[in-house]
Amino acid sequence: MIEESYDTKTFVFGWNEEVRPGQFVMVWVPGLDEIPMSVSGINARTKSITVKAIGEATRKIHELGVGDRIRIRGPYGNGFDLSRGEMLVVGGGVGTAAVIPAIVQSGADAIIAARTKDDVIMDDLARRYSKDLRIATDDGSMGFHGNAVQLMKEMAAEKRYDCVLACGPEVMLYFTYKACQDLGIGCQLSMERYMKCGAGICGCCVMDDMRVCKDGPVFDERQIPLLTEFWKSKRDPCGRIVSLR
Amino acid sequence: MVSLIAKVGALSFDKPGMVASGIMDETGQSMVRMLGCGAGAVVSKSVGMKPNEGHANPCFTETEGGMVNAMGLPNPGIELFEEEMKVAVPHGKIIGSIYGSGPEEFGALAGKMEDYGACAVELNLSCPHAKGYGMEVGTDPRMVRDIVSAVKSAVDIPVWAKLTPNSHILADIGMAVQEAGGDAVVAVNTLKAMVISPEFARPVLSNRFGGLSGKVLKPVGVRAVYDLRTVLDIPIVGVGGISTWRDAAEYIMAGASAFQVGSAVLTEGPCVFECINEGLEAFMHDYGYGSVSAMEGAAHERGGRSNRECDRGVLRHQDVRVRME
Ligand SMILES: Cc1cc2nc3c(=O)[nH]c(=O)nc-3n(C[C@H](O)[C@H](O)[C@H](O)COP(=O)(O)OP(=O)(O)OC[C@H]3O[C@@H](n4cnc5c(N)ncnc54)[C@H](O)[C@@H]3O)c2cc1C
Numbered sequence: 001m002i003e004e005s006y007d008t009k010t011f012v013f014g015w016n017e018e019v020r021p022g023q024f025v026m027v028w029v030p031g032l033d034e035i036p037m038s039v040s041g042i043n044a045r046t047k048s049i050t051v052k053a054i055g056e057a058t059r060k061i062h063e064l065g066v067g068d069r070i071r072i073r074g075p076y077g078n079g080f081d082l083s084r085g086e087m088l089v090v091g092g093g094v095g096t097a098a099v100i101p102a103i104v105q106s107g108a109d110a111i112i113a114a115r116t117k118d119d120v121i122m123d124d125l126a127r128r129y130s131k132d133l134r135i136a137t138d139d140g141s142m143g144f145h146g147n148a149v150q151l152m153k154e155m156a157a158e159k160r161y162d163c164v165l166a167c168g169p170e171v172m173l174y175f176t177y178k179a180c181q182d183l184g185i186g187c188q189l190s191m192e193r194y195m196k197c198g199a200g201i202c203g204c205c206v207m208d209d210m211r212v213c214k215d216g217p218v219f220d221e222r223q224i225p226l227l228t229e230f231w232k233s234k235r236d237p238c239g240r241i242v243s244l245r
Numbered sequence: 246m247v248s249l250i251a252k253v254g255a256l257s258f259d260k261p262g263m264v265a266s267g268i269m270d271e272t273g274q275s276m277v278r279m280l281g282c283g284a285g286a287v288v289s290k291s292v293g294m295k296p297n298e299g300h301a302n303p304c305f306t307e308t309e310g311g312m313v314n315a316m317g318l319p320n321p322g323i324e325l326f327e328e329e330m331k332v333a334v335p336h337g338k339i340i341g342s343i344y345g346s347g348p349e350e351f352g353a354l355a356g357k358m359e360d361y362g363a364c365a366v367e368l369n370l371s372c373p374h375a376k377g378y379g380m381e382v383g384t385d386p387r388m389v390r391d392i393v394s395a396v397k398s399a400v401d402i403p404v405w406a407k408l409t410p411n412s413h414i415l416a417d418i419g420m421a422v423q424e425a426g427g428d429a430v431v432a433v434n435t436l437k438a439m440v441i442s443p444e445f446a447r448p449v450l451s452n453r454f455g456g457l458s459g460k461v462l463k464p465v466g467v468r469a470v471y472d473l474r475t476v477l478d479i480p481i482v483g484v485g486g487i488s489t490w491r492d493a494a495e496y497i498m499a500g501a502s503a504f505q506v507g508s509a510v511l512t513e514g515p516c517v518f519e520c521i522n523e524g525l526e527a528f529m530h531d532y533g534y535g536s537v538s539a540m541e542g543a544a545h546e547r548g549g550r551s552n553r554e555c556d557r558g559v560l561r562h563q564d565v566r567v568r569m570e
Pocket residue numbers: 024033034035036037038039040049050051052053054055056057058059094097098191192193194195196217302
């Protein structure tokens with residue numbers, strides 16, 4: 001167990017399954033909701049998840065200690081494609097957890113963005129692997145003063161990238177996508193939607209006709225223009241449309 | 246020339262496979278996608294009178310040879326479902342699946358589905374994990390008769406009734422559908438099932454039990470269709486564990502006029518329909534079945550509907566052997 005910040009903890013558990021960067025698992029603690037969590041650490045015999053306490057299930061997971069049990073099923077989803085040339089990896093908030101394995105396995109340049117320095121997570125780990133890691137905080141309390149997309153544009157002006165990999169709040173992903181379009185470079189964005197089965201059968205997590213849990217969660221620059229619901233709407237657990245803006 | 250056209254009563258489908266209810270069919274665009282994958286039709290998610298979140302997570306888990314779900318019929322409610330149907334209906338045949346607590350609700354829901362452009366309604370008389378709905382109303386032949394009659398008088402489109410395998414009086418329920426004027430039965434929905442975590446010493450699903458689907462369900466479904474065929478005159482649509490052309494052929498030979506695929510959309514991907522269609526076509530060609538209806542009921546020793554049709558060499562061989570014995 002690792003305390004990443006005041007509200008975020010990493011839990012390491014023994015699990016032999018083969019997992020690709022960007023994939024996720026469904027996590028269950030008896031008596032609680034089962035929820036999706038990105039795999040934030042990939043070793044042969046152990047994996048980890050990094051959990052931000054925001055509601056009932058995540059707060060209860062935070063109460064777990066060494067030796068306590070959780071049930072994991074998965075891994076699910078497609079994951080990132082790490083073979084797309086010179087890459088820049090961007091993590092916003094707890095979305096950083098989802099891109100850490102991509103940074104570890106590729107050693108690519110990276111940005112970790114958060115509201116304040118207290119919200120920056122996993123930067124020590126990322127620094128060990130990334131060729132060039134930069135931090136952005138909204139209030140300027142650490143690293144670049146501004147948001148992830150502003151810093152990304154700055155780095156893209158310095159160096160040539162072929163593809164940006166990102167996970168974070170949907171608004172950040174949206175502007176990352178716009179910036180990549182302007183720069184004429186590729187992108188792979190990891191999305192979030194309400195999940196039930198996590199495995200691609202119930203259809204509750206769709207964005208347009210794509211299942212975020214199975215066809216995603218990572219979508220690239222060829223798929224994103226077809227996702228008309230991106231940064232517009234999502235579906236609630238009944239399947240009703242909820243506006244995002 | 247082999248034709249894959251499937252006829253279910255008055256309805257004709259270009260391809261014999263349909264997407265089963267509850268799989269990639271809660272939104273208009275998902276249904277459109279599946280229609281583009283070689284399915285002859287899509288059965289919508291089962292829709293009720295009001296929006297329903299379904300059961301809390303965990304509501305799904307994989308198991309050996311299949312999966313157990315207790316989604317609990319999540320759906321946006323019949324009013325909002327109009328928007329999804331508007332998107333899907335122009336792209337192909339949509340069968341509107343509905344669930345209600347009794348004849349009145351079923352009648353009202355079916356009327357809406359007809360208005361929305363559904364080519365048929367499928368009555369969910371079989372969900373094993375929804376309190377007061379599904380199989381709780383679908384295992385009493387009298388209730389089934391009342392519901393089917395009510396829906397028949399409410400709509401002009403064909404009325405299909407989806408049955409549960411969790412009953413020892415399946416044939417009686419099938420007869421109740423037929424006697425009430427139902428146009429077809431769909432068999433089967435999931436088998437009531439449970440998965441327990443030994444470490445936590447408790448059932449995994451929040452609802453405790455759920456419904457088993459996938460490969461393991463196939464022999465159960467094939468038997469159900471076979472038995473129903475021996476008592477019913479109305480068409481049967483087979484469903485349960487179909488993932489290959491062989492599975493589909495088993496159902497058709499048991500007596501199904503068409504079939505549905507659910508869980509295999511997960512295990513094989515949405516392209517499963519194209520693979521089944523190709524394999525089925527090749528098999529039908531090699532074994533001399535000119536059409537799906539020619540193969541229908543072929544596994545019945547005699548009197549299976551298709552025995553009356555004679556565009557097959559295989560059957561004649563069997564006849565000869567029987568006579569020699
Ligand atoms: C693919 C994917 C990967 C994720 N990875 C991480 C991660 O690595 N670390 C992390 O801290 N969080 C991650 N999340 C978000 C995490 O699932 C939610 O924070 C968690 O479900 C909240 O549950 P709760 O009971 O604590 O809060 P609640 O109060 O129940 O919910 C708070 C919010 O969390 C979201 N949420 C709740 N249940 C679900 C669900 N079943 N599916 C999707 N979203 C839900 C909803 O937006 C909801 O409004 C991920 C989500 C997805 C879809």
